[in-house]
Ligand SMILES: *[C@@H]1O[C@H](CO)[C@@H](O)[C@H](O)[C@H]1NC(C)=O
């Protein structure tokens with residue numbers, strides 16, 4: 001009996017040790033430096049970690065820990081390793097992807113960063129991490145009058161959340177101005193101007209956490225595109241036609257009371273400081289036939305400036321946008337085919353276009369990109385440097401015989417850092433280019449034949 005209980009005990013102990021615990025790793029962080037940028041409505045966090053392996057087994061991955069609420073607002077996590085010393089220092093990108101760990105305390109979520117080469121015992125490496133959070137600034141008060149500045153809360157931990165022991169660490173929080181209402185004191189913590197400094201803190205064990213709240217003024221336009229649909233249509237007859245449908249919202253503090261245009265116009269900079277009057281869309285150079293319209297009709301107040309590198313379209317909604325207000329509009333333009341469509345092999349082509357939202361400094365909750373391939377295209381495949389949801393559709397337009405393949409890409413939580421090139425490859429038989437003219441020609445021929453027949457009948461009737 002005693003032996004049985006003893007072996008059960010041994011079994012349980014083995015079970016406990018056997019579970020890959022999220023904190024039992026032999027890594028430790030010698031130095032952690034974090035910079036949290038709260039200067040716009042998109043939160044960017046730069047983290048430098050100097051890591052040492054203290055165990056015999058070589059380490060191949062490093063875990064980054066996030067509280068569950070923060071994880072849900074992560075738009076992007078990028079990691080790089082510094083190679084070389086001092087002046088010859090450069091960065092090599094590393095793969096970072098979400099991962100699950102058993103017995104994660106308090107619902108902690110993780111990203112795993114794969115190292116270029118295993119880290120042997122006693123060796124150190126330095127990682128540079130950037131992660132971006134959206135919708136992480138909470139307006140407080142929730143409603144403001146036209147003449148009020150916008151104040152927001154940011155919540156985080158004074159101590160970097162990590163499954164590893166951190167020997168030394170410090171955090172700098174950057175606010176847009178000196179107007180900081182309050183911040184949680186975790187000694188040592190101090191403010192100088194628009195910078196809050198937390199730490200240095202020494203010797204914190206795994207999963208140490210010390211909640212902080214920073215309450216500060218942020219009048220940056222909280223421009224969020226709730227939905228954006230971009231349709232990119234390739235016509236082998238010389239142009240790529242782009243149509244973008246926007247549902248835009250100001251997600252800052254809600255506007256309270258009536259909107260006074262007189263006050264708005266007479267006190268620029270003093271009234272409606274967190275509202276926005278216009279947005280800037282950065283489009284490719286050599287755009288043509290640009291239009292911009294909303295539910296009411298064409299808006300001609302938009303301005304277009306082009307140079308050899310880019311075109312800038314100033315989008316000016318009919319009214320300035322205050323917190324809680326929305327605007328729906330559409331922009332369309334054409335770009336030369338030769339700038340974006342390339343031949344990779346005989347009969348194989350690819351579109352190289354930009355992902356993301358062309359409007360500067362915005363977050364897109366839900367982005368859908370539809371690439372409409374020419375009729376007769378086959379075997380489409382997509383290359384994009386992050387995960388997106390992919391599907392295929394068919395579209396029929398004027399003169400189409402068998403319809404066009406549409407490659408549909410969907411992504412949530414898109415930030416300016418996602419504004420990078422992506423490619424859609426497809427196979428194409430040039431004979432299909434003749435399909436449309438042939439259709440046209442045969443239609444004309446049929447019409448011609450019909451009219452000849454009709455005239456002939458007509459004539460023959462008259463002869464009688
Ligand atoms: C989990 O959360 C509780 C309450 O917030 C806290 O007291 C505790 O220390 C946390 N545990 C860990 C391991 O972080």
Ligand SMILES: *[C@@H]1O[C@H](CO)[C@@H](O)[C@H](O)[C@H]1NC(C)=O
Nearest residue numbers: 289290291292293297298299
């Ligand atoms: C709006 O502009 C487009 C392109 O310039 C034009 O084709 C269209 O007819 C215009 N619509 C209205 C309602 O003015």
Ligand SMILES: *[C@@H]1O[C@H](CO)[C@@H](O)[C@H](O)[C@H]1NC(C)=O
Nearest residue numbers: 342350352353354421422423
């Ligand atoms: C796509 O275009 C970008 C510039 O717009 C260029 O840097 C990149 O090399 C192109 N990619 C391919 C695969 O052609």
